[in-house]
Amino acid sequence: MRTQVAIVGAGPAGLLLSHLLSLRGVDSVVVENRSREYVEARIRAGVLEQDTVDLLVKSGLGDRLTAAGLRHDGIHLQWPGERHRIDFHALTGRSVWVYGQTEVVKDLLAVRADAVHFEVSGTALHDVDTDRPRLSFVDREGAPRVVEADVVVGADGFHGISRPTVPHALRHTWERDYPYGWLGVLAEVPPSTDELIYAWHPDGFAMHSMRSPRLSRLYLQVDRAERIEDWSDDRIWDALATRLGLDGWTLRTGPIVDKGITPMRSFVSTPMRHGRLFLVGDAAHIVPPTGAKGLNLAVADVAVLTEALDAFFTERRTDLLDGYEERALRRVWRSTHFSWWMTSMLHRSGDELDAQLQLAQLRYVCSSTAAATSLAENYVGLPHDTGR
Ligand code: RFL
Ligand code: PHB
Numbered sequence: 001m002r003t004q005v006a007i008v009g010a011g012p013a014g015l016l017l018s019h020l021l022s023l024r025g026v027d028s029v030v031v032e033n034r035s036r037e038y039v040e041a042r043i044r045a046g047v048l049e050q051d052t053v054d055l056l057v058k059s060g061l062g063d064r065l066t067a068a069g070l071r072h073d074g075i076h077l078q079w080p081g082e083r084h085r086i087d088f089h090a091l092t093g094r095s096v097w098v099y100g101q102t103e104v105v106k107d108l109l110a111v112r113a114d115a116v117h118f119e120v121s122g123t124a125l126h127d128v129d130t131d132r133p134r135l136s137f138v139d140r141e142g143a144p145r146v147v148e149a150d151v152v153v154g155a156d157g158f159h160g161i162s163r164p165t166v167p168h169a170l171r172h173t174w175e176r177d178y179p180y181g182w183l184g185v186l187a188e189v190p191p192s193t194d195e196l197i198y199a200w201h202p203d204g205f206a207m208h209s210m211r212s213p214r215l216s217r218l219y220l221q222v223d224r225a226e227r228i229e230d231w232s233d234d235r236i237w238d239a240l241a242t243r244l245g246l247d248g249w250t251l252r253t254g255p256i257v258d259k260g261i262t263p264m265r266s267f268v269s270t271p272m273r274h275g276r277l278f279l280v281g282d283a284a285h286i287v288p289p290t291g292a293k294g295l296n297l298a299v300a301d302v303a304v305l306t307e308a309l310d311a312f313f314t315e316r317r318t319d320l321l322d323g324y325e326e327r328a329l330r331r332v333w334r335s336t337h338f339s340w341w342m343t344s345m346l347h348r349s350g351d352e353l354d355a356q357l358q359l360a361q362l363r364y365v366c367s368s369t370a371a372a373t374s375l376a377e378n379y380v381g382l383p384h385d386t387g388r
Helices: 012-023 036-041 050-058 062-068 088-092 101-115 233-244 294-315 319-346 352-367 369-380
Strands: 005-008 028-031 047-049 070-072 074-079 082-087 096-098 121-126 134-138 144-148 151-154 172-187 197-199 206-212 215-223 256-270 277-279
Touching (some): 005 134, 012 101, 012 294, 028 101, 036 101, 047 050, 047 294, 050 096, 082 352, 082 369, 151 294, 197 319, 206 233, 233 256, 294 319, 352 369
Parallel strands (some): 005 028
Antiparallel strands (some): 047 096, 121 134, 134 144, 197 206
8 A cells, every 4th residue: 555644543633634634635544453433432531722623623524513512711710618710711812612532533533434444453663764664554354454655643642653663762751640540430410510610629639521511521539549440439429529519509410421540641752753753642742631631732733743744745845844843842841831730739649738839829820810811821722833
């Protein structure tokens, strides 16, 4: 097989890149080691930045998003006895959208599934430091296949094979594993709030998010080593009611249809480019979910790389490809800082000095327009810088 861009991974980053390239007349092939059903059912992110939404709408993926997505103009920050609203729209003129990553992936597969080889195994990249890189894999029927390309893109997430293709001696990583994780549940119950609630509590952080007017998404800070089997539905609802509790407000409960525990880490790996290999999304960086940045960062990488590949294939220009890593990393580090900051402000560390510092910071953010604006402009997302 021969293509212009060979992409490893059919998550949001790989699928969106393939879609945007096809709109520019650039061919691509995507390989994915899971099934289409698995990829479409994976529950993850829920909040899209304004620029993410604008890009999806501009590329023809706006129908379901504008019909079913929920525009949110702010969030609530809370600690025992107090709940405060941060008004994004008043502070920045921008908003975010609640629309599940699952739905984004479904919308992308509706237009790009034909470009994807699902359920492959043994994916490997070859000769990425030449101008004839190759991707090899074994297809669903067990047949060995090779794709020859001009460029290969690693969009295969944190556990993929693309990042380790960069020689170890050239790689630099920065990493922090947090001592806690998030227990997340999806529940068939109308949200008990109009906007997301991020709650600091002596028992640990809790959050109330949503997926639709009938589906709530809720999270609890738990110990990293905690086992989901030890959390019955009743125990989860009790903890959520305690940590999110506020006089005059009631948490509605309902059947839990999905639950799981996710570890939390900050991770950045460079280089994001090695020869003709480019890394996008979670393949190159991970943020803790507290700032809702992971999916949006993956989309921002893809926006920058799309322009660079378009300039390369249509004008034979290499300057935007050469600038990809620097441009992408500037946003990666900003988002890495913001999500670390939100995480550090809201999660119990067990240290009493930390607790007082967190409460002081929360009170400051909720009473100073300057501090609230800083949170708001990071949360809604800084504008994409593609170099065009
Ligand atoms: P993905 O989604 O991990 O997709 C990678 C794809 O590559 C496939 N793959 C391979 N394919 C072929 N050969 C191989 N050797 C392969 N190895 C892997 C995988 O099967 C998969 O299909 O990475 P991508 O596309 O970079 O997208 C990143 C986002 O998924 C991620 O950043 C977000 O989900 C993070 N995140 C959130 N981000 C937000 O912007 N807002 C949020 O509100 C938010 N909440 C979250 C989150 C992530 C969470 N978890 C579970 C990690 C909440 C949670 C709980
Ligand atoms: C979610 O709805 O899954 C969600 C929302 C906001 C976050 C993280 C996750 O910060």
